[in-house]
Amino acid sequence: MLANKRMxxxxxxxxxxxxxxxxxxxxxxxxxxxxxxxxxxxVTLKVATVNNGQMKDMEKLKTEYEAANPGVKVNFxxxxxxxxxxxxxxxxxxxxxQYDIVTIGAYETPQWGANGWLVDLTPALQSDASYDVxxxxxxxxxxxxxxxxxxxxxxxxxxxxxxxxxxxxxxxxITIPQNPTWQQVADAAKKVNTPDMAGICMRGKPxxxxxxxxxxxxxxxxxxxxYDSNWKATVDTPEWKEAVGFYKKLLDDSGExxxxxxxxxxxxxxxxxGKAAMWADASVAASMLEAADSxxxxxxxxxxxxxxxxxxxxWLWSWxxxxxxxxxxxxxxxxxxxxxxxxxxxKLVGNKIGWSNVPPGSRTSTYxxxxxxxxxxxxxxxxxxxxxxxxxxxxxxxPQPWVGIQYVSIPEFQDVGNQCAQLVADYLANRGTIDxxxxxxxxxxxxxxxxxxx
Amino acid sequence: xxxxxxPPTELEDVRATTATDKRRVQKKELWRNRGLLxxxxxxxxxxxxxxxxxxxxxxxxxxxxxxxxxxxxAGFDNYTSALTSxxxxxxxxxxxxxxxxxxxxxxxxxxxFAVLLDRQFRGRALARTLMITPFLxxxxxxSLIWKYSMFDTxxxxxxxxxxxxxxxxxxWSTEHPMATVVIVLTWQxxxxxMLILLAGLQGQDKGILEAAQVDGAGAxxxxxxxxxxxxxMYVEIGVLLGSVIILQVFDPIAILTKGTxxxxxxxxxxxxxxxxxxxxxQAAAYGVxxxxxxxxxxxxALKSVFKVFMAGGSR
Numbered sequence: 001m002l003a004n005k006r007m008x009x010x011x012x013x014x015x016x017x018x019x020x021x022x023x024x025x026x027x028x029x030x031x032x033x034x035x036x037x038x039x040x041x042x043v044t045l046k047v048a049t050v051n052n053g054q055m056k057d058m059e060k061l062k063t064e065y066e067a068a069n070p071g072v073k074v075n076f077x078x079x080x081x082x083x084x085x086x087x088x089x090x091x092x093x094x095x096x097x098q099y100d101i102v103t104i105g106a107y108e109t110p111q112w113g114a115n116g117w118l119v120d121l122t123p124a125l126q127s128d129a130s131y132d133v134x135x136x137x138x139x140x141x142x143x144x145x146x147x148x149x150x151x152x153x154x155x156x157x158x159x160x161x162x163x164x165x166x167x168x169x170x171x172x173x174i175t176i177p178q179n180p181t182w183q184q185v186a187d188a189a190k191k192v193n194t195p196d197m198a199g200i201c202m203r204g205k206p207x208x209x210x211x212x213x214x215x216x217x218x219x220x221x222x223x224x225x226x227y228d229s230n231w232k233a234t235v236d237t238p239e240w241k242e243a244v245g246f247y248k249k250l251l252d253d254s255g256e257x258x259x260x261x262x263x264x265x266x267x268x269x270x271x272x273x274g275k276a277a278m279w280a281d282a283s284v285a286a287s288m289l290e291a292a293d294s295x296x297x298x299x300x301x302x303x304x305x306x307x308x309x310x311x312x313x314x315w316l317w318s319w320x321x322x323x324x325x326x327x328x329x330x331x332x333x334x335x336x337x338x339x340x341x342x343x344x345x346x347k348l349v350g351n352k353i354g355w356s357n358v359p360p361g362s363r364t365s366t367y368x369x370x371x372x373x374x375x376x377x378x379x380x381x382x383x384x385x386x387x388x389x390x391x392x393x394x395x396x397x398x399p400q401p402w403v404g405i406q407y408v409s410i411p412e413f414q415d416v417g418n419q420c421a422q423l424v425a426d427y428l429a430n431r432g433t434i435d436x437x438x439x440x441x442x443x444x445x446x447x448x449x450x451x452x453x454x
Numbered sequence: 455x456x457x458x459x460x461p462p463t464e465l466e467d468v469r470a471t472t473a474t475d476k477r478r479v480q481k482k483e484l485w486r487n488r489g490l491l492x493x494x495x496x497x498x499x500x501x502x503x504x505x506x507x508x509x510x511x512x513x514x515x516x517x518x519x520x521x522x523x524x525x526x527x528a529g530f531d532n533y534t535s536a537l538t539s540x541x542x543x544x545x546x547x548x549x550x551x552x553x554x555x556x557x558x559x560x561x562x563x564x565x566x567f568a569v570l571l572d573r574q575f576r577g578r579a580l581a582r583t584l585m586i587t588p589f590l591x592x593x594x595x596x597s598l599i600w601k602y603s604m605f606d607t608x609x610x611x612x613x614x615x616x617x618x619x620x621x622x623x624x625x626w627s628t629e630h631p632m633a634t635v636v637i638v639l640t641w642q643x644x645x646x647x648m649l650i651l652l653a654g655l656q657g658q659d660k661g662i663l664e665a666a667q668v669d670g671a672g673a674x675x676x677x678x679x680x681x682x683x684x685x686x687m688y689v690e691i692g693v694l695l696g697s698v699i700i701l702q703v704f705d706p707i708a709i710l711t712k713g714t715x716x717x718x719x720x721x722x723x724x725x726x727x728x729x730x731x732x733x734x735x736q737a738a739a740y741g742v743x744x745x746x747x748x749x750x751x752x753x754x755a756l757k758s759v760f761k762v763f764m765a766g767g768s769r
Contacts, residue, residue: 086729093519093732115522204628206712257607258625260714275608411520415731425714429628 097326113151152320157361159314193254201267201276204259208417220396221313233445286379412448512738519732532739556639564647589645593705631715654688
């Protein structure tokens, strides 16, 4: 019995300690091995980036940079979107200085720039004529500018489009118009849906950057939005109910079977493997579907993002490279960022990896490279077209107090979006009602909106 | 070993040492022993108590990383919001259920495999190594393997089998999030339980088993009346260690279910508050509440569990 008691005490002690450590320091999960400053020795740049194809190509090409810049080593930490956001935000906000270069979205740039967390890149880029900063696409440059300062450089920019397998549509006798409505897409998806092939693949993984990226654009084109112009949350409105109900019906009728597991990369695989006929998602996906190793290369058709009440409903997003002020090797970091977003880098990707893998939506000049125009003829024109016709100042039916399309650029939004995504996921999985999910989401959104009321 | 004899010449010295002297010597020795332990104690305090105190400090602070300049003493605000937000109780439920199911299933499967591996057969060492592998795989990697190779509706093996049998495809993460997490954890922790129980089986006195055989007990009787009581202690250790580890489970939830459908364990809730909400103060408050609750629940629950075991036999 004595031995038992001691064991018990030991056990509970261990539980307590373990949980405390989890509670206060799981931030250190990826810690260790901070960048070492180089006095004439090797400079190691630590880059945090997202696990999308274009970023992985950058990792592959880092040897070219290292060869051209002796004494510089570049270490990549590739993470999933949600993990990247969490790790980088925690690192940059606390000034821990673990990363020299971070990949951030258009959502973060203005907020972090305002907080003084990012190095202002304007002087370094403008002074270099060969970099040609004005060649960066204006809309994407705008979302990364705060107070006239460019705090991050777009690595690639994207909108969202509808992608569909032409062979499947032809066989079913369906023509997808250039500017389809959601109802047309839902009908087409239902027609081509079979047990072996989903009619459409849509993101369902709970997370504001996963499920809520397309869902927010659906809500906006159905006439709803997160907030009205006075920061009053408008989630419990009929427009939201209609939009979310439509999304669920679309998934139930003809979507992939396990939505909670599906986001960008899962849908991409499904499309490539012929397990889904349509997909409305980031336009950058088109370049992956048309890549040399893709089984559906040349079989895809592309259209504008489906709409309901608005004229366009594509989003505007860019993944950007930025340098936290906490870095100890600013100059080396700036040099790498310039290399990775330069015209020459675009050509390097084209020559070494393939012209359809070129990061799109960052530079105007990309769209006039003959090899790229040829390789990307299926989707380059539509990408440029959509990206220039969306309106980040008012994407929905009513005016909104922030600039941005599939997100609300307030710091609380990732938390709000995340919690709401879980509530909606419960509804998608038939564990709760739509009214319950939306009313809970409304109060979460309102609490965040109250902080921004003027 | 040499026999110590007191030479007669030292008899006076012995008589001279009084009781106080003896106590002084003992005290001195005691302090020396304590001194030797000191580095370990300091290390222990540094590693365990200081983070805990820091956490308590954080929990009393209004500190959201999104607003770095707005940092102040908050009193018990964070605790109030943690207890009233309605996130805590479902999370405790999820943690308890996931731990209970996973540990129970892992013990049952572990026992089964331990009994099988306790026999002599060719390639036993190889089989044992293969059986242990799941426990050696990183939890995140294990979850990814399950997500894509097993559970996936298009390319997963489970659904491939179901499809071949003309059964409906199961959307694991969406429809059965709890089962999904429990299956992965059971798969991972079965080898752990198996190892502990196998050690128990191999430490069993063969003579007793023979005696049972001579007395005419069949295989089943021998197992239930002799082997199982003998294994009781090993099961206790397995359950205790397994629970401690699984209570903090994070990876399968982050990778497979994202905390939906009643799988948001305390560890995942803390992660969300700290790294998605970026609210350090509130996350710390959740951490402290969790620790207190865990100590209370663990003490009561484990004690009663062990009482049940104690009633089974004498020790």
